[in-house]
Amino acid sequence: MRDKLFIGLLLVMSSTVWAQVDINHQENEVFVKPQLRKNIRIPNIPGYQTLKGDFHIHTMFSDGQVWPGIRVEEAWREGLDVIAITDHIEYLPHKKHLSADHNTAYKLALKQAVEKNIILIKGTEITKNKVPPGHFNALFIEDANPIENEDVSLSIEEAVRQGAFIIWNHPGWKRQQPDSTKWWDFYTELISKNRLHGIEVANANEWYPIALDWCTEKKLTVFGNSDIHAPINLKYDLSERYAHRPMTLVFAKERTKQSVKEALFAGNTIAWFGNTLAGKEELMQALLKNALILQPAFRQVEKKGVEWYYAELSNVSDIPFVLQANDRQDQKMILEPQSSVIVSYRADEKDLTYRVNNAFVGSTKNMTIVFDL
Ligand SMILES: [Zn+2]
Ligand SMILES: [Zn+2]
Structure with a gap:
């Protein structure tokens, strides 16, 4: 009985302490925009x-x-x-x-x-x-x-x-x-x-x-x-x-x-x-080289007597890239920010070349990016 009284007293006391906080002033965070900075990920280029x-x-x-x-x-x-x-x-x-x-x-x-x-x-x-x-x-x-x-x-x-x-x-x-x-x-x-x-x-x-x-x-x-x-x-x-x-x-x-x-x-x-x-071309080249990364081939297969390699091409930036394979006009792809695609190439190919349709280095000239294989 005495314990219960004590707890009751404590509750009264604690509510008295709480009462010092204005219960008629409550914070409402619903729908309030968080105070956050968005980080835009665009890679650095050598030296800059x-x-x-x-x-x-x-x-x-x-x-x-x-x-x-x-x-x-x-x-x-x-x-x-x-x-x-x-x-x-x-x-x-x-x-x-x-x-x-x-x-x-x-x-x-x-x-x-x-x-x-x-x-x-x-x-x-x-x-x-x-x-x-x-x-x-x-x-x-x-x-x-x-x-x-x-x-x-x-x-x-x-x-x-x-x-x-x-x-x-x-x-x-x-x-x-x-x-x-x-x-x-x-x-x-x-x-x-x-x-x-x-x-x-x-x-x-x-x-x-x-x-x-x-x-x-x-x-x-x-x-x-x-x-x-x-x-x-x-x-x-x-x-x-x-x-x-x-x-x-x-x-x-x-x-x-x-x-x-x-x-x-x-x-x-x-x-x-x-x-x-x-x-300008030189800077665009440097930026794209650091934004688009071709990983070494992870798989090799033979199809109809031709050796094929499969590799992953990644976009590590927050810029989407529209890539068009140079020798394959039909192969256009949008490489979204922070994503990868699987690309394939024949064993006898020396490089993979893409025209970047959304990167301009002249009024009518798009950037071309070459990955040596
Ligand atoms: Zn102005
Ligand atoms: Zn103005």
Whole structure:
């Protein structure tokens, strides 16, 4: 009896202790999105880390709909390593409600960037109505304010004086080039003065194949950027496992801002948008060699007097590849991310060659990958 009383007392006491927690305040985690970063698996290439970047992003400080810090949060969740906030310097539709100088978006986003280990690059978009000149992103600037100028040449000159990397944005945007994606002398002149360093081969949901040829011919860096204005998950259905915004893969020596800058000036990038890759041949070759692995043959059989080998071809990346056997036009296969297929070849074959239909190294040229046997 005494024991029961004691237990009863304990229960009363413990409920008193619990009562100090507010029972009328309960956490409900149902339907709450977990705070997780998605890891995008794309292999490194010899001597370089493969970083995922987006170098064209807007916030409320120009015509975007999102506060700067949220841009960092979005990038972190999607598995990006490096972003540039590039608000228009001449087009500020929210100015009446948000009066601030051109460096404010960067300053506001920096706190989240440090907390989330995202490399944040200070940038701006020089925005002129016609092509030429069109729109340019200036990256790695020090101060956006003096870059504002009616004269585009003076804008770019000031950005370059600050050490900026200059990208010609969306060269085939119909609003500025209604007939076709054309090159103009204006850009040749910029290159001659070392004031143009890269081109957006892909912007949002458009891509401009001819711009990939320009990058190769004129030694300019290839970019694929989102140019996102809305919240990212209002534009892309990121609930799909392999869904992603258009991005630029950067092959950098280290995961630092300085290394990214060196990589961009060295042209070490590939654009990845939708299910398509676009870049220069040497880098594409290096990436595919590390993404697609042919294991040694595991089986040998004889069919009608011919020796056949069977081996496993694996895709160790998160990029799906559309492979077409060179000598067998009918044999097209999609090698999904993180999956393998069995391939067969005759004992007298010297190599297995595939055209990668979704990897472009020229406007009309696909990457070819050769496995020596
Ligand atoms: Zn633009
Ligand atoms: Zn833009």
